[in-house]
Amino acid sequence: MKKEKLILVTNDDGITSPGIRTLIEAVQPLGKVVVVAPDSPQSGKGHAITLGFPLRLSEVKIFDGIEAWTCSGTPVDCVKLARDKILDRTPDLCVSGINHGANHSINIIYSGTMSAAMEAAIEGIPSVGFSYLNYSYDADMSTCKQVAEIVTKKMLGTVLPPHTLFNVNIPDVDANQYKGIRMSRQANAKWVEEFDERRDPTGKKYYWLTGEFKNQDTGEDTDVWALENGYTSIVPVQFDLTDYRLKKKLEAEWSF
Amino acid sequence: MKKEKLILVTNDDGITSPGIRTLIEAVQPLGKVVVVAPDSPQSGKGHAITLGFPLRLSEVKIFDGIEAWTCSGTPVDCVKLARDKILDRTPDLCVSGINHGANHSINIIYSGTMSAAMEAAIEGIPSVGFSYLNYSYDADMSTCKQVAEIVTKKMLGTVLPPHTLFNVNIPDVDANQYKGIRMSRQANAKWVEEFDERRDPTGKKYYWLTGEFKNQDTGEDTDVWALENGYTSIVPVQFDLTDYRLKKKLEAEWSF
Numbered sequence: 109m110k111k112e113k114l115i116l117v118t119n120d121d122g123i124t125s126p127g128i129r130t131l132i133e134a135v136q137p138l139g140k141v142v143v144v145a146p147d148s149p150q151s152g153k154g155h156a157i158t159l160g161f162p163l164r165l166s167e168v169k170i171f172d173g174i175e176a177w178t179c180s181g182t183p184v185d186c187v188k189l190a191r192d193k194i195l196d197r198t199p200d201l202c203v204s205g206i207n208h209g210a211n212h213s214i215n216i217i218y219s220g221t222m223s224a225a226m227e228a229a230i231e232g233i234p235s236v237g238f239s240y241l242n243y244s245y246d247a248d249m250s251t252c253k254q255v256a257e258i259v260t261k262k263m264l265g266t267v268l269p270p271h272t273l274f275n276v277n278i279p280d281v282d283a284n285q286y287k288g289i290r291m292s293r294q295a296n297a298k299w300v301e302e303f304d305e306r307r308d309p310t311g312k313k314y315y316w317l318t319g320e321f322k323n324q325d326t327g328e329d330t331d332v333w334a335l336e337n338g339y340t341s342i343v344p345v346q347f348d349l350t351d352y353r354l355k356k357k358l359e360a361e362w363s364f
Numbered sequence: 365m366k367k368e369k370l371i372l373v374t375n376d377d378g379i380t381s382p383g384i385r386t387l388i389e390a391v392q393p394l395g396k397v398v399v400v401a402p403d404s405p406q407s408g409k410g411h412a413i414t415l416g417f418p419l420r421l422s423e424v425k426i427f428d429g430i431e432a433w434t435c436s437g438t439p440v441d442c443v444k445l446a447r448d449k450i451l452d453r454t455p456d457l458c459v460s461g462i463n464h465g466a467n468h469s470i471n472i473i474y475s476g477t478m479s480a481a482m483e484a485a486i487e488g489i490p491s492v493g494f495s496y497l498n499y500s501y502d503a504d505m506s507t508c509k510q511v512a513e514i515v516t517k518k519m520l521g522t523v524l525p526p527h528t529l530f531n532v533n534i535p536d537v538d539a540n541q542y543k544g545i546r547m548s549r550q551a552n553a554k555w556v557e558e559f560d561e562r563r564d565p566t567g568k569k570y571y572w573l574t575g576e577f578k579n580q581d582t583g584e585d586t587d588v589w590a591l592e593n594g595y596t597s598i599v600p601v602q603f604d605l606t607d608y609r610l611k612k613k614l615e616a617e618w619s620f
Contacts, residue, residue, distance in 0.1 A: 149416070151415050151416075152412060152413045152414070152415040153410075153412045154409075154410040154411030154412040154413070154440075154479065155410030155411060155412075155473045155474055155479075156408060156409045156410045156411075156412040156438075156474075157408045157410070157474055157573065158408070158573060159407050159408040159573065160405070160407075162562070162570040162571055162572050163559070163570065163571045163572075163573070164568075164569075164570055164571070165569070165571070182412075184410075184474075185573070188557045188559070188573065189559060189571060191557065192557050192558060192559050193559055193561070193571065214486060214603070216605055217411045217482070217486075217603060217605075218411055218412075218413055218440075223410065223411075226473070230470060230473075230554050231554065258620060262618065262620075266618075269610065272610065273607075275605075288620055289620035291611055291614060291615045291618070293604075293606040293608070293611060294604050294605055294606045296604070298486050298487065301444045301447065301448050302448060303419070303444075303445060303448050303449055305449070306418070312420075313420075313421070314418040314419065314420055315418055315419045315420070315421070315445060315449065316418050316419075317413065317414060317415065317419070317441070317444070343605075343606055343611075344606065344607040344610035344611045344614065345605045345606065345607055346605060346606075346607035346610070347470070347473060347605065348549075348550050348552070349472055349473075349531075349550055349599075349601045349602060349603065349605075350549040350550045350599055350600065350601065350602075351529075351600040351601055351602035352549070354525065354528065354600035354602070355547055355549065355599075355600045358547060358600065359547050362518065362522075362547070364514060364518075364544055364545035
């Protein structure tokens with residue numbers, strides 16, 4: 109008899125966010141689900157890990173019939189602790205999200221949602237992060253749930269290369285304008301920051317991060333294009349950051 | 365008359381670490397140096413940014429004749445704040461480090477040192493992170509200083525593609541065993557975690573991250589190989605994480 113699929117669920121918005129509840133509902137029919145998620149919001153934490161401080165785990169009963177734990181660390185810490193201290197075998201899949209807000213293009217680098225999924229992929233667990241282009245906790249997540257069902261079923265039903273990782277972003281459009289799922293590449297984009305400078309009651313300056321997103325990519329095969337045109341984008345992601353083209357060029361041109 | 369080169373210096377070990385002092389000494393003869401570094405250790409912070417909390421900047425006089433600022437945030441915050449609030453023009457180069465400890469292979473993803481340099485590269489500033497395979501703050505950094513001089517001079521003297529970024533790791537070997545600088549690729553490696561489980565005075569469990577590094581890559585062109593064989597490794601780095609091979613494969617095989 110085949111063993112039931114084991115699915116690790118995590119996120120970066122914290123265990124009480126509506127997004128993780130939607131994701132649990134989407135994957136629950138596909139196997140045994142274990143949730144290990146941050147006990148507080150961890151947005152923008154990137155691939156941070158906790159060094160120099162110890163971590164806590166607490167079992168919580170907030171999802172009907174689902175084993176769930178909060179972790180005091182970052183999203184990446186959640187995955188590491190789940191592997192070492194909670195799960196008794198390697199999961200068949202790790203799903204992260206559903207994030208309240210976009211993680212397309214360069215945002216993948218800052219995203220705790222995607223870093224958690226990447227950490228699992230580094231471990232050899234096929235993984236996927238889901239993000240919804242709507243920051244409201246009251247947003248209707250029914251399209252997100254459908255997308256999570258479709259993608260996770262596809263992943264569990266396919267023999268995937270080791271370290272497979274997907275970045276899935278769902279557009280914020282009405283159901284009748286939604287066009288489906290489109291394989292995409294990461295758009296070349298960045299944030300232009302303008303920190304909001306204020307003064308505290310003692311007169312000292314402090315700064316709030318604000319910024320404007322700039323898409324520098326005119327391609328019609330990017331995640332940003334897909335989202336702007338009513339598609340869910342799915343970007344296959346890898347974590348060998350070597351720039352092989354520049355390496356080859358400089359090997360020929362540079363000597364030390 | 366040509367404008368003096370502007371060089372932004374940052375790190376993740378904090379502004380008082382010996383590594384950043386060595387790096388400042390290495391680049392000071394090459395242009396105008398401005399330092400913006402964390403006010404406390406930020407190792408392992410990856411590409412984290414500070415959301416939901418404001419940031420502070422304080423000018424400090426700890427390096428002779430050098431403008432220097434501490435920032436209360438992450439290494440990436442330092443670079444963002446430097447660009448927006450401190451520097452009056454785009455720097456010609458951003459250097460990060462010298463990190464006390466290795467950032468080869470997969471460590472690039474967890475490294476605050478490399479994330480700071482990557483943030484600058486995203487902004488279009490040629491950047492480089494330096495790391496030394498020795499965690500001791502008392503270590504002799506003379507080889508590191510030489511490497512930083514050689515690489516930064518090379519970078520400032522070359523027209524580099526936009527977003528150029530290098531990950532430079534210096535081996536911990538005696539001068540007579542040191543073999544020079546070698547262009548490398550990121551080794552396929554990972555950490556196998558084993559959290560150290562303890563109990564606090566009230567009897568509740570807590571966990572310390574510990575781990576063992578596993579190199580899964582037998583190639584002789586990797587950063588790990590270079591370091592093990594007495595070379596400084598220099599890896600050209602990019603931040604388009606799209607897995608183009610898997611994208612092509614799945615575009616042919618998958619339909620949604």
